[in-house]
Amino acid sequence: MPNSINIALIITSCLLFVIMLWAAMVSFHEKEKRAFSRFLLLSIVLPIPYLFLALFKIDFQLPTAIILLILTYGSLILLLIPFGRKKQQPVSIPSHQIDERDTMFSRNELIPGTETFDNYYNRKPAYKEVDDHFRAKAGLLKPGSSQYKPIPFASADASFETIGALRKQVNGSVNKNITKTNPDEIGQYIKNWSKKLGALDCGIAELKPYHLYSVGGRKERRDKPVVNQHSYAIAFTVEMDKEMVSAAPSASIVMESAQQYLESGIIALQVASFIRKLGYQARAHIDGNYEVVCPLVARDAGLGEIGRMGLLMTPKLGPRVRISVVTTDLPLIIDKPLHSHSFTDFCTICKKCADACPSQAISFDPMQNIDGIKRWQINQEKCFTLWCTLGTDCGRCISVCPYSHPDNLLHNIVRVGIRNSSLFRKFALHLDDFFYGRKPAPADFPEWAATNSINL
Ligand code: SF4
Numbered sequence: 001m002p003n004s005i006n007i008a009l010i011i012t013s014c015l016l017f018v019i020m021l022w023a024a025m026v027s028f029h030e031k032e033k034r035a036f037s038r039f040l041l042l043s044i045v046l047p048i049p050y051l052f053l054a055l056f057k058i059d060f061q062l063p064t065a066i067i068l069l070i071l072t073y074g075s076l077i078l079l080l081i082p083f084g085r086k087k088q089q090p091v092s093i094p095s096h097q098i099d100e101r102d103t104m105f106s107r108n109e110l111i112p113g114t115e116t117f118d119n120y121y122n123r124k125p126a127y128k129e130v131d132d133h134f135r136a137k138a139g140l141l142k143p144g145s146s147q148y149k150p151i152p153f154a155s156a157d158a159s160f161e162t163i164g165a166l167r168k169q170v171n172g173s174v175n176k177n178i179t180k181t182n183p184d185e186i187g188q189y190i191k192n193w194s195k196k197l198g199a200l201d202c203g204i205a206e207l208k209p210y211h212l213y214s215v216g217g218r219k220e221r222r223d224k225p226v227v228n229q230h231s232y233a234i235a236f237t238v239e240m241d242k243e244m245v246s247a248a249p250s251a252s253i254v255m256e257s258a259q260q261y262l263e264s265g266i267i268a269l270q271v272a273s274f275i276r277k278l279g280y281q282a283r284a285h286i287d288g289n290y291e292v293v294c295p296l297v298a299r300d301a302g303l304g305e306i307g308r309m310g311l312l313m314t315p316k317l318g319p320r321v322r323i324s325v326v327t328t329d330l331p332l333i334i335d336k337p338l339h340s341h342s343f344t345d346f347c348t349i350c351k352k353c354a355d356a357c358p359s360q361a362i363s364f365d366p367m368q369n370i371d372g373i374k375r376w377q378i379n380q381e382k383c384f385t386l387w388c389t390l391g392t393d394c395g396r397c398i399s400v401c402p403y404s405h406p407d408n409l410l411h412n413i414v415r416v417g418i419r420n421s422s423l424f425r426k427f428a429l430h431l432d433d434f435f436y437g438r439k440p441a442p443a444d445f446p447e448w449a450a451t452n453s454i455n456l
């Protein structure tokens with residue numbers, strides 16, 4: 001056999017060994033036991049045929065070696081060729097505004113026996129029976145729920161209470177002395193500063209009526225029409241910790257959700273206050289006090305696309321983020337939506353969240369026409385009833401989503417492939433299933449947060 005073929009076989013085997021070993025080490029660091037053992041095994045198994053052909057004489061050695069090399073590098077090139085990248089996802093516009101009173105958190109605030117309760121179900125009798133189901137459960141962060149642990153639940157409650165104390169600060173007085181700003185420069189400044197404050201990403205959209213709830217549904221805003229005359233919306237995403245999310249639906253998920261609502265909320269409060277000091281109107285939209293539908297704003301601000309589970313799918317971390325928003329009349333330059341077809345195309349074939357959802361709230365079907373737009377819609381009643389059983393915000397869908405892997409070289413190579421090639425998307429899904437499992441089991445509760453405390 002020619003020397004060049006022998007060298008190509010040996011180089012390929014070394015490359016495969018090094019790549020698989022590196023992937024195994026990354027997986028070990030990520031505490032992904034299954035991926036670690038599989039990458040490690042592959043680092044031994046994959047190089048064998050190449051080494052065997054290079055070192056031992058067999059019949060048809062040369063044609064076998066050439067076919068093996070062509071198959072290896074040919075399939076690699078095929079997967080990396082941009083294919084279907086230019087196809088754009090149209091920005092779908094909802095035909096009407098959402099009434100916040102119909103969201104589960106708003107319905108959860110209704111107290112039986114009150115006039116508000118009766119008024120709501122007189123208007124929406126179809127929700128009464130289904131809502132009685134979640135009311136019959138222990139409830140969020142309540143003793144008696146299946147994931148109840150006093151220390152983590154108290155931690156989450158403390159984070160929610162801190163956000164609660166900040167809710168009244170979403171607005172404030174505006175400086176009468178206006179600082180003249182350049183829209184491009186100030187927008188860039190806000191993006192840079194918010195990242196310094198801990199945001200993963202920041203984008204700017206023109207505020208549209210469909211971004212706003214029609215009527216408020218939480219606390220003192222209940223039953224009041226939402227009036228917001230601002231022209232722009234600035235969306236911020238913050239990362240949810242992978243380890244805390246991976247143990248979902250244990251109490252770590254509610255700790256992390258609460259903490260990231262707080263972190264994203266603080267960023268929004270600071271930026272809104274900053275804008276008001278420059279002499280412009282600005283309102284922060286934080287947990288429990290949103291006038292806007294955050295995922296829609298963030299999508300239009302170019303931070304991601306809406307996926308099968310109805311959440312914002314960001315390019316770097318998929319749905320493993322929380323969002324806050326600032327609306328303002330500060331003149332700004334808006335960002336373009338991603339228009340990336342790759343997310344919805346991947347969601348169409350993936351369905352991993354639907355498979356993993358313990359309450360079967362996520363659809364396996366193709367996108368449907370709902371309220372004038374093509375999208376997926378989860379069954380929010382089924383989802384919320386499970387939350388009230390667990391006492392936590394389940395989060396299995398976020399945990400298993402292939403986009404939720406950490407933002408590092410190993411996963412970013414796969415993300416580039418998913419973005420560029422529809423062929424690669426199918427391959428990536430099989431890879432994800434192979435290395436992480438089709439229905440990955442919840443990870444262990446984070447060791448640092450484990451306690452033996454019980455309620456007396
Ligand atoms: S798990 Fe799959 S189908 Fe579900 S949102 Fe993530 S990529 Fe889409």
Ligand code: SF4
Nearest residue numbers: 357383394395396397
């Ligand atoms: S949070 Fe849990 S119950 Fe709700 S949609 Fe996701 S996986 Fe299903």
